[in-house]
Amino acid sequence: MTANLLDFDLEGLAAFCEQLGEKRFRAVQLFRWIHQKGASRFDEMTDLAKSLREKLPSVCHITDLPVLSRQDSVDGTIKWLFDVGDGNAVETVFIPEDDRGTLCISSQAGCAVGCRFCSTGHQGFSRNLTTGEILAQLWHAEHFLRKHLKSTDRVITNVVMMGMGEPLQNYSALVPALRVMLDDHGYGLSRRRVTVSTSGVVPMIDRLAQDVPVALAVSLHAPNDALRDSLVPLNRKYPIAELLDACLRYLPAAPRDFITFEYCMLEGVNDQPEHAQQLLSLVKTHGGRGVPCKINLIPFNPFPDSGLKCSERAVVLRFGQILNEGGVVTTVRKTRGDDIDAACGQLAGDVLDRTDAVRRLADRRLTAAEQPIRFVHKAKDKQV
Ligand code: SAH
Ligand code: SF4
Numbered sequence: 001m002t003a004n005l006l007d008f009d010l011e012g013l014a015a016f017c018e019q020l021g022e023k024r025f026r027a028v029q030l031f032r033w034i035h036q037k038g039a040s041r042f043d044e045m046t047d048l049a050k051s052l053r054e055k056l057p058s059v060c061h062i063t064d065l066p067v068l069s070r071q072d073s074v075d076g077t078i079k080w081l082f083d084v085g086d087g088n089a090v091e092t093v094f095i096p097e098d099d100r101g102t103l104c105i106s107s108q109a110g111c112a113v114g115c116r117f118c119s120t121g122h123q124g125f126s127r128n129l130t131t132g133e134i135l136a137q138l139w140h141a142e143h144f145l146r147k148h149l150k151s152t153d154r155v156i157t158n159v160v161m162m163g164m165g166e167p168l169q170n171y172s173a174l175v176p177a178l179r180v181m182l183d184d185h186g187y188g189l190s191r192r193r194v195t196v197s198t199s200g201v202v203p204m205i206d207r208l209a210q211d212v213p214v215a216l217a218v219s220l221h222a223p224n225d226a227l228r229d230s231l232v233p234l235n236r237k238y239p240i241a242e243l244l245d246a247c248l249r250y251l252p253a254a255p256r257d258f259i260t261f262e263y264c265m266l267e268g269v270n271d272q273p274e275h276a277q278q279l280l281s282l283v284k285t286h287g288g289r290g291v292p293c294k295i296n297l298i299p300f301n302p303f304p305d306s307g308l309k310c311s312e313r314a315v316v317l318r319f320g321q322i323l324n325e326g327g328v329v330t331t332v333r334k335t336r337g338d339d340i341d342a343a344c345g346q347l348a349g350d351v352l353d354r355t356d357a358v359r360r361l362a363d364r365r366l367t368a369a370e371q372p373i374r375f376v377h378k379a380k381d382k383q384v
Contacts, residue, residue, distance in 0.1 A: 003060040005034055006132035006139060009176040010183050020059065022052060028185055034062055035186040038143030065136040077337030080141065084109050084133060088126045090164050092137040093342045094145065094156070100193075101145070102158040105137045107174060108165025113199050115232050117221075117264050119303040120164040128170040134177040137163075138187065159189060162197045162217070168204035178212045191215065191255035197262065202238040205246040213253035217260040217296075218243065222270050223278035231270070244286045251292065258292045265311040265319065266300050276322035283328060295323055295330040 008016060014027040029048060033039040040063075042048070042056040065082035068089055072078050078094040090106035111118070112125035138159065145155040159181055161167040167174050174196070180186040181194050196208060197217040205216070220240075222228035228235040238246075247259045261283070265271050284290040297320055300310040311319070316332055323330040336342060 002058070004132045005030065005060050005062050006064075006135045007130060007176075009131075009179040010185060011179075012176060016060070020052075020055065026052065031183075031185050035139065035180060035183075038139065038146070040064065063132070063136075064140050065133060067140070071340040071342075073337040073340045073342060075336055075338075077340065077342050078141075078145075079337060079340050079342040080137070082133075082137065082140075084127075084129065086126070090129065090133075090137075091342075092141060092163060093337065094141055095336050095342075100157045101155050102160060103138060103141050103156045104160050104162050105134060106163030106165055107134060107161055107167040107170045111165045112169060113166050113232065113234050115199065115219075115221075117231060117266060117300055117306060117308055119306070122303075122305070128173055129165070131173045131176045131180075134173060135180055138181065142187070154187070156187070157189070158193045158195075159187075160195045160197060160217075162195070166199055166201065167196050168198045168201035168208070171204050171207065175211050178214060182212065182214075195260070199232050199234050200238050200243040200246075201234070202242050202246045205250055209250045209253040213250070213255065215256055215260070216247070216250055216254060217262055218247060219264075220261040220279075221264050223275050223282050227270060227275075231266075240282070241286070244282070244291050247291050247293075248287055258294050261293050261295045262298055263295055264298045264300050265316050267309040267311045267315070269308065271311040271315050271319055273318065273322060276319045277326075280323055280326040280328060284326070293328065295320075295328055296333055297330060298333045299335060301335065 003016060005013065005016075010027065010031050013031050014024045017024070017027040017030070026048065030045065033045045033048075037044075039045055042053045045053060065084065068081040068083050070078065070080050076096045080092045081089050082092065084090055088109040090109055092106060093104040095102045095104065106129065108128050109126035110123045111120045113121055114124075115121040138156065142154070142156045146152065149155060161174070178194060178196075181189050182191060191212075191214045193215075195215040195217050197219060198205065199219045208214070208216070219232065220228070220243075221231050222235075222240075225235060225239045228240060235243075251257065251259065263270070263279070279295070283293050283295075297316055299316060300308060302308065302310060320330045320332055
């Protein structure tokens with residue numbers, strides 16, 4: 001098996017080139033061809049020495065993930081389903097807004113954390129994605145969109161690791177992928193425009209601070225351990241106090257001076273005014289001075305057999321109001337791509353039964369693909 005160059009960050013590619021007897025600047029050239037120009041064939045790379053262009057195909061390749069389907073929402077959201085083999089599929093979602101284009105990327109096929117309100121969690125864990133599979137989602141989406149929009153400029157301006165999987169449980173593949181996103185010779189995204197979302201893998205939050213301190217979102221979902229234990233099983237290992245301590249340690253390295261807490265609104269479970277009060281006092285007093293944060297309320301996206309319901313709109317607004325009035329900036333996430341099930345926690349809902357997943361996904365491709373793409377810009381998350 002020859003190497004897939006999507007698996008390398010620039011240092012990795014330089015080391016690979018060195019083994020071939022090539023200088024570092026060749027690695028930079030190759031890297032720019034791949035990530036900035038979207039090249040997948042070496043004969044396109046006209047400024048590489050001809051001898052190198054001829055040698056490369058025998059030792060390496062640039063291989064994308066096979067697309068099982070692409071669905072385009074009326075609101076401009078686009079969802080891709082990529083085949084990662086053995087009946088597994090992962091999803092990637094592009095969300096256009098007035099001032100940015102955000103790509104939501106998956107880090108694992110399935111997820112081992114098993115949160116009660118998450119369809120990926122219900123699906124169980126299949127495997128970690130490789131760096132190349134994480135980056136292929138960005139590579140594919142960016143160059144597809146540029147071609148479609150006839151743009152030579154960057155279309156994806158923000159990346160959020162909020163697709164399927166727990167990124168901090170796939171740390172060794174995640175870090176080189178993040179480095180490529182940030183690299184000026186790669187996608188050149190600033191650290192504040194790349195967000196890792198985690199259910200709270202405390203030791204890896206500390207490592208991220210050292211290795212690639214991008215923006216951090218923490219999926220909190222509950223203001224006390226008893227409730228969080230029942231929603232996010234990982235809480236039994238890393239309870240709230242330890243998680244918030246890790247957030248405080250992360251802040252000095254973070255590109256923003258706050259942590260984003262995500263809070264999925266579940267009717268009658270975690271959405272009452274007393275939960276909001278408890279949450280407020282938690283984030284305002286933890287460690288003595290509190291945790292500088294913003295809170296993002298996510299309306300729960302139901303899926304079959306979850307046994308849970310989304311809180312009423314008025315309940316969500318009242319919850320947000322308590323937090324805002326208490327001095328913690330709180331927004332309510334807009335759901336996007338409703339017509340194509342592109343919202344959080346609905347990803348790859350169809351692959352619940354993995355035995356037959358690829359066939360059903362392929363059937364869906366026949367009905368869903370090749371619709372025209374429309375970009376309808378929508379406002380950002382609304383502050384309540
Ligand atoms: N594993 C990481 C990142 C992927 S999940 C994490 O948990 O943070 C991305 C976000 O979607 C998380 O905040 C998660 O809690 C939320 N989410 C999962 N299922 C959801 C659902 N059914 N409705 C609304 N949000 C959901
Ligand atoms: Fe995994 Fe995140 Fe879903 Fe929890 S919410 S099961 S951590 S993907």
